[in-house]
């Protein structure tokens with residue numbers, strides 16, 4: 001599960017309060033702060049009655065902010081088990097709510113304007129069946145008939161912008177005998193395998209396999225009971241045999257016995273495409289348009305799970321000239337452009353780029369620009385001299401950055417006080433003891449702190465935005481018919497402020513994704 005930070009949680013709670021009110025957000029906050037829980041425990045911790053908790057969980061599941069799973073546990077007696085439904089919060093999906101407008105813009109740019117209607121419906125409602133999607137699109141009077149809307153929907157699924165919803169409540173069974181000793185068994189994969197959390201297992205079990213996840217064909221098919229059970233438990237056919245038979249009363253009948261599959265927006269795909277775009281923009285800013293075009297051609301179709309892309313010069317060229325901007329480039333131009341990219345390596349005319357490298361470089365630049373904005377150009381140079389992670393003493397920093405020897409410690413102290421750099425006092429031995437200070441950047445800690453600051457700033461902006469909207473509403477109520485000129489003026493000012501706030505928030509969110517979603 002993705003780690004969140006204190007202000008990340010506050011921002012998530014704020015977003016839920018805004019959209020779903022206080023009770024739902026109370027349940028959500030409880031899960032954000034305490035982790036995965038059963039309904040009984042949520043009731044206990046929130047002091048809310050059962051039915052309110054249940055309704056809140058439904059809302060959160062409907063909007064893809066919570067995933068339920070049925071957890072088999074040892075029962076009281078010997079050889080007995082009980083199954084308890086657990087609820088895990090999906091922090092990332094809550095923060096994605098900030099980005100809905102970005103997602104809609106991206107899809108309309110990559111595909112066409114027609115997809116907006118359907119996408120908007122899914123973003124607003126969280127989960128819908130195809131019938132609901134089509135009805136809604138028809139009601140919106142955006143033009144188009146059922147057939148064109150259905151085609152648009154198919155296009156969205158084929159491009160992976162829309163997917164089938166995960167299983168509502170997959171069963172996570174106790175490991176059967178012979179499965180458990182994986183850890184003790186010889187230590188084969190001792191160091192390489194990261195411990196898989198319960199939440200990760202539940203998510204993996206809930207998400208349908210690719211073939212089903214983006215399949216439209218069996219759409220109105222009526223599944224047999226056996227198939228339905230299988231789907232609900234999220235087990236693949238092969239795995240099924242290994243599982244003991246477990247009966248449980250599902251706590252959630254959220255589908256209400258609906259036969260039709262339910263669809264939702266596939267956030268992964270959007271984040272993946274935004275990640276590629278961020279890399280391309282980084283290349284444009286660092287190098288030039290040609291570099292951006294070439295990198296964009298190389299990364300087209302890259303999946304989020306891949307970080308390294310290798311292509312021969314010829315295939316890169318082929319891709320490049322497909323684009324409008326690339327049409328004028330010749331092979332030599334592409335080669336020389338590739339060679340200047342410091343995140344690109346070459347062996348035998350095969351060029352490789354590592355997306356992780358690019359993201360990390362972009363992160364460092366973001367941090368440096370924050371330092372520059374907040375502490376000035378000299379602090380920026382000093383910070384930069386430390387950015388490779390190696391410690392330096394005060395004098396060396398001053399020498400390397402041409403910052404006055406008297407001012408250097410003051411600036412370093414400021415950076416240290418805000419936790420941007422670490423300090424270590426070193427005493428040299430020998431007859432003439434002297435003290436000096438070593439300074440360094442601890443990247444992991446600092447990046448985490450920066451992310452928290454970004455969440456904090458986003459929360460501030462979002463609160464301000466809500467405040468402005470409230471003011472606007474007040475004015476709207478105030479002026480019934482003909483608004484006096486000062487009211488008109490005030491409304492215009494508020495509109496400008498809102499646009500400004502919104503665009504600042506979107507920029508901030510770009511930085512949040514850079515630190516949280518792209519690696």
Ligand SMILES: *[C@@H]1O[C@H](CO)[C@@H](O)[C@H](O)[C@H]1NC(C)=O
Pocket residue numbers: 453456457460
């Ligand atoms: C957020 O707002 C609070 C109160 O107005 C302020 O103290 C804080 O510095 C702001 N934080 C950020 C990161 O903008």
